[in-house]
Amino acid sequence: MKISDLFQEKTVFSFEVFPPKKESGVETIYKTLEELKDLNPDFISVTYGAGGSGVANATTIDLCSKIKNEYHVETIAHLSCLYNTKESVDKILDNLKMQGVENILALRGDVNPDFEVEKDFKYASDLTEYILSKNMGFHVSGACYPEVHQEAENMIVDIKNLKKKVDAGAEHLISQLFFDNHAYYDFIDKVRIAGIDVPVEAGIMPVTNKKQIERMVSMCGASIPAKLSKVLQKFGDDPVAMRDAGISYAVDQIIDLVANGVDGVHIYTMNDPYVAKRITDSVASIVK
Ligand code: FAD
Numbered sequence: 001m002k003i004s005d006l007f008q009e010k011t012v013f014s015f016e017v018f019p020p021k022k023e024s025g026v027e028t029i030y031k032t033l034e035e036l037k038d039l040n041p042d043f044i045s046v047t048y049g050a051g052g053s054g055v056a057n058a059t060t061i062d063l064c065s066k067i068k069n070e071y072h073v074e075t076i077a078h079l080s081c082l083y084n085t086k087e088s089v090d091k092i093l094d095n096l097k098m099q100g101v102e103n104i105l106a107l108r109g110d111v112n113p114d115f116e117v118e119k120d121f122k123y124a125s126d127l128t129e130y131i132l133s134k135n136m137g138f139h140v141s142g143a144c145y146p147e148v149h150q151e152a153e154n155m156i157v158d159i160k161n162l163k164k165k166v167d168a169g170a171e172h173l174i175s176q177l178f179f180d181n182h183a184y185y186d187f188i189d190k191v192r193i194a195g196i197d198v199p200v201e202a203g204i205m206p207v208t209n210k211k212q213i214e215r216m217v218s219m220c221g222a223s224i225p226a227k228l229s230k231v232l233q234k235f236g237d238d239p240v241a242m243r244d245a246g247i248s249y250a251v252d253q254i255i256d257l258v259a260n261g262v263d264g265v266h267i268y269t270m271n272d273p274y275v276a277k278r279i280t281d282s283v284a285s286i287v288k
Contacts, residue, residue, distance in 0.1 A: 001074050002139040003103045004171040006042050007199040012264030013280070013287045014201065015039075017271050018047040019059035026059075028271075033067060035273035039280045043074035045105060045174070045266070061092070065099035076141060077101050080109025081121035089120075089130065097136055104131060105141045105174065106165075123161070128168040142170035144200060146178045146187035150221050155187070159194045166196050173198060174266050177205040177216065179249075180225045181256050201264035202257050206275050207246035210236035247275060251282045258286050 006012050015036050020029050036044060046063045060077055067075040077096055081089065096104065106127040111117070121127050128140045142165045145158060152158035162173075173196075178184050184202055191200065207213045210232050217224060224232070228249060235241040254265050265287060269276045 001102070002171070003043060003074065003076060003141060004139065004199055006074075007172070007263050010042075011258055011262065011287050012042045012199070012201060013283075014043045014045065014264065014266045015041045015269045015276060016045045016047065016266060017063070017269055019049065019063055029063065030066070032269075032271050032273050033063070033071065036269065036276055037067070037071040037073050039273075039277055041073065041280075042264075043076055043103070045076040045078060048078040048080050048107070048109075061095050061099060061101070064096070064101045068100055074103070075101060076103040076105050078105040078107060079127070080107040081124065081127040082109040082111065082117050083115050084121065085118045086120045086130065089127070090134075093131065093134060093136055093138070096138070102137060103139050103141060105143065106131060106170065107143055123165075125161075125165040125168040125170075128165055128170050132169040139172075140170050141172040141174060142166070143176065144173040144187075144191070145176045146184045147176070147180075147222055149176075155190065159187075159190055159196070162191065163194050163196055166198055171198050173200045175200060175203040176220055176222065177203045177268055178222050179207070179228050179253070180223055181253055181260070183223065184257070185260060199263035201266040202262050203266050203268060204250050204253055204257075205268040205270070206250040206279060207232070208243040208270075208272070208275055209239070209246075210242060212270075243275070247278045247282075250279055254279070254283050255286055258283075 020026055044067050046060050048060050064075045064077045067073050079092060106124050108124045124142055131138050131140055144162055148155045148158050231245045231249060235245045257265060267276055267279060
């Protein structure tokens with residue numbers, strides 16, 4: 001099913017998982033998926049390993065296949081292009097097609113100094129255009145940045161570039177994580193003024209671990225509102241209190257987003273079905 005069609009029916013509620021870094025993690029991720037599937041998300045997306053290592057790539061496709069064909073949940077395969085050639089993308093597309101995966105989140109990927117960048121694709125819009133030029137029946141989604149992509153000069157430039165991605169054929173966008181809903185609303189206003197009218201899902205990451213969130217924030221530049229900063233200060237060293245406070249913060253964010261008419265909510269589950277379940281249970285009557 002084409003992901004963008006889901007938004008015509010409801011406020012979309014979806015999850016993201018990442019493939020295990022080691023072979024030994026495969027059984028754990030299967031168990032995680034079993035639990036996530038029982039929460040009835042509209043889709044589950046699977047990330048693609050930066051640097052495009054063969055193992056991560058195969059695992060992304062395997063997990064998408066399992067989600068789609070065994071759990072009968074819609075899925076999106078993430079695919080980044082900086083370290084792929086047209087030839088390697090062709091192989092991945094053939095594989096995805098064979099597994100019946102129809103939706104791809106086309107990404108540029110982050111620069112990884114350990115790998116040499118390939119020349120075929122510079123931006124996610126190049127990959128989007130390429131995938132669609134193959135006429136294989138794929139539907140393409142893209143990423144967006146409520147607090148500006150870290151390499152962009154400013155928000156206006158970034159949104160103009162986002163428009164190129166949508167004009168290239170991206171039919172649905174998923175946002176980078178953010179903790180300040182006002183930043184998201186301001187971004188959406190500008191996106192709509194720029195003529196981008198595809199559904200935009202809000203990326204929500206539950207803050208359940210202080211160190212992990214500090215690492216994430218330093219990587220993606222999300223701002224920490226005073227309310228969250230106080231929560232981190234007060235509960236950061238108490239794992240259970242931090243987890244519970246982080247879940248409540250995410251639930252509050254979601255309630256406010258839905259009240260303000262958000263198209264959809266994408267939970268960065270960090271492969272933690274317990275946290276995903278607590279959030280899902282808390283917003284079940286709200287996100288519909
Ligand atoms: P692009 O859309 O190509 O944008 C990158 C930069 O280039 C931006 O600054 C943009 O303004 C600029 N730009 C874009 N087009 C043009 C143009 N035509 N001319 C000039 N400038 C331009 N990474 C992974 O490795 N694996 C994943 O699975 C993964 N999943 C992600 C999921 C989501 C929802 C998000 C938000 C990010 C994800 N990332 C993932 C990280 C992502 O790859 C990085 O944020 C990366 O730095 C940018 O990717 P992009 O697809 O947004 O790039």
